[in-house]
Amino acid sequence: MKMIRYFLFPFLIFSSATICAQTYARQGMVVSDNTLASKAGVDIMKAGGNAIDASIATAFALAVTHPAAGNIGGGGFMVYVPKNDTATTIDFREKAPLAASSTLFLDKDGKLLANKNHESTLAIGVPGTVAGLYLAHQKYGSMPWRRVLQPAIDLAREGFPLTWALFKDSERLRQSAASDFIASYFLNSSGKPTQFEELWKQPALAQTLEIIAQQGKDGFYKGVVAEKIVEFMQENQGIITKEDLIKYEAVERLPIVTTFKDYTIYSMPPPSSGGVTMAAMLNLFELVDVNDVPFNSAAYVHMLIESMRRGFADRAEFLGDPDFNPDMPVARLISKERAAQRFAAIDIKKASVSDSSAYGHPYDGKNTTHFSVVDPSGNAVSITYTLEQSYGSKLGSKELGFIFNNEMGDFNPVPGMTNSTGMIGSDPNTIAPEKRMLSSMNPVVITKDDTLHMVMGSPGGRTIINTVFQTVLNSMLYDMDVAESIEAPKIHHQWLPDVTYYEKNKLSPDTIEKLKRMGHKMRPVGQLGRLMGIQYNPQNNILSGAADSSSPDGGAVGF
Numbered sequence: 001m002k003m004i005r006y007f008l009f010p011f012l013i014f015s016s017a018t019i020c021a022q023t024y025a026r027q028g029m030v031v032s033d034n035t036l037a038s039k040a041g042v043d044i045m046k047a048g049g050n051a052i053d054a055s056i057a058t059a060f061a062l063a064v065t066h067p068a069a070g071n072i073g074g075g076g077f078m079v080y081v082p083k084n085d086t087a088t089t090i091d092f093r094e095k096a097p098l099a100a101s102s103t104l105f106l107d108k109d110g111k112l113l114a115n116k117n118h119e120s121t122l123a124i125g126v127p128g129t130v131a132g133l134y135l136a137h138q139k140y141g142s143m144p145w146r147r148v149l150q151p152a153i154d155l156a157r158e159g160f161p162l163t164w165a166l167f168k169d170s171e172r173l174r175q176s177a178a179s180d181f182i183a184s185y186f187l188n189s190s191g192k193p194t195q196f197e198e199l200w201k202q203p204a205l206a207q208t209l210e211i212i213a214q215q216g217k218d219g220f221y222k223g224v225v226a227e228k229i230v231e232f233m234q235e236n237q238g239i240i241t242k243e244d245l246i247k248y249e250a251v252e253r254l255p256i257v258t259t260f261k262d263y264t265i266y267s268m269p270p271p272s273s274g275g276v277t278m279a280a281m282l283n284l285f286e287l288v289d290v291n292d293v294p295f296n297s298a299a300y301v302h303m304l305i306e307s308m309r310r311g312f313a314d315r316a317e318f319l320g321d322p323d324f325n326p327d328m329p330v331a332r333l334i335s336k337e338r339a340a341q342r343f344a345a346i347d348i349k350k351a352s353v354s355d356s357s358a359y360g361h362p363y364d365g366k367n368t369t370h371f372s373v374v375d376p377s378g379n380a381v382s383i384t385y386t387l388e389q390s391y392g393s394k395l396g397s398k399e400l401g402f403i404f405n406n407e408m409g410d411f412n413p414v415p416g417m418t419n420s421t422g423m424i425g426s427d428p429n430t431i432a433p434e435k436r437m438l439s440s441m442n443p444v445v446i447t448k449d450d451t452l453h454m455v456m457g458s459p460g461g462r463t464i465i466n467t468v469f470q471t472v473l474n475s476m477l478y479d480m481d482v483a484e485s486i487e488a489p490k491i492h493h494q495w496l497p498d499v500t501y502y503e504k505n506k507l508s509p510d511t512i513e514k515l516k517r518m519g520h521k522m523r524p525v526g527q528l529g530r531l532m533g534i535q536y537n538p539q540n541n542i543l544s545g546a547a548d549s550s551s552p553d554g555g556a557v558g559f
């Protein structure tokens with residue numbers, strides 16, 4: 001293992017994190033935000049399941065062990081790159097309910113109702129996770145559906161020792177005024193707070209999972225679970241109906257495919273902005289001479305910023321749900337010609353300006369979660385899914401035991417209102433019935449010479465696109481191994497606000513000064529991203545995986 005963060009930044013002390021080590025394996029691997037969930041996937045592979053089976057087992061297990069973002073009440077994306085077959089994606093992004101409209105979150109004067117798009121029952125989108133996982137299983141799974149849900153059911157029913165991170169969450173949520181549901185989420189069967197390392201059991205969630213295991217997709221979208229969802233909505237001023245649930249379908253879509261030097265990158269098409277925006281940024285960076293931009297130099301950060309500025313401007317202007325925006329110019333946005341024209345216009349010594357008269361909001365949910373899977377046949381699955389904010393809407397039915405998303409906050413809330421703070425009001429992502437809200441989730445799979453190179457992804461709202469972009473660049477351009485790529489310093493710029501966020505203490509003061517002199521506004525922030533990745537080395541046939549050291553319960557498990 002190459003030594004990573006510890007040697008690069010020996011002066012840093014990470015309070016809650018361990019130093020991220022690489023895990024090595026020959027056959028299969030899962031890397032996720034919770035080691036028990038990674039193990040659930042690996043156990044399925046050991047029992048003969050493929051990468052799809054393992055990813056479904058891990059996704060359901062994360063809904064039990066990592067409830068801040070692992071979910072059945074939210075949505076997400078899967079990129080699937082089979083070893084000897086065509087790459088594909090599954091879109092299981094939430095949808096706006098049938099009763100929603102572009103003015104859902106506005107008062108009678110057209111002003112945004114205080115945070116209603118994040119903190120109310122109206123913020124809940126029609127969940128997509130169960131439909132997406134079920135579709136993936138129907139098309140590409142190999143083991144019985146019930147079998148792949150079993151580890152999650154066991155974890156919910158038998159319980160698992162409450163980790164320190166979950167214990168701290170439970171203390172915070174107990175004080176939360178958000179809902180009785182979330183305040184009591186971590187109580188034990190005696191109605192007392194579950195303590196650190198005490199077995200935390202979730203009988204209501206186990207029962208819901210059991211129904212889904214027996215009835216498949218219908219177990220969530222029809223029948224008793226659906227009835228209880230609708231009952232919850234009716235009692236709490238929600239607008240999701242039985243019809244919304246029955247009509248929900250996950251969609252298989254062609255991936256965004258781009259190249260970077262000898263590599264091929266497969267990522268998510270709209271309604272995620274991740275694939276298109278990252279492809280545009282990679283195209284620009286491909287034109288850079290690596291000798292001119294040593295890693296982490298001012299020249300390097302400048303080029304990152306200028307790539308991000310342009311990618312995010314396009315994101316704001318053009319991207320939304322493809323089923324509602326059939327004319328999105330995706331091919332043009334990711335073309336090498338456009339990148340060449342734009343590259344020629346970049347001043348290598350001076351920051352360009354983000355024009356705030358056009359379109360940009362740093363405040364998308366940061367509590368998404370990503371996991372990466374490779375099976376013994378070399379099939380790769382990359383899944384990012386989410387409840388939007390940490391513990392989503394913090395709303396749910398005690399009888400069902402799972403948390404609803406607050407994903408409606410990812411729509412542009414005020415049509416026509418774009419400003420320098422990062423609020424976007426462009427048309428492609430305004431609310432409409434059954435529309436999917438634009439996402440920044442960016443699960444990727446990379447190959448080289450038709451052989452798997454890397455599986456990668458991250459949470460972090462709009463920062464996702466940039467943290468994944470830098471991580472894969474670290475591997476493809478700077479030859480870092482997987483842990484080193486993940487732990488290396490990251491920055492974030494998203495066009496508007498015209499500010500560069502950098503992880504504090506990870507750029508030298510001299511570099512920051514140079515960047516300021518070039519015209520960049522520099523602002524320190526904490527950790528950017530929480531990456532979960534696997535790399536394959538064809539020379540020795542070894543998988544190496546790493547969970548970002550910022551993930552308190554995360555881990556790579558291989559065999």
Ligand code: GLY
Pocket residue numbers: 364365368386387388389410438439440441461462
């Ligand atoms: N909710 C985070 C995203 O979809 O980008």
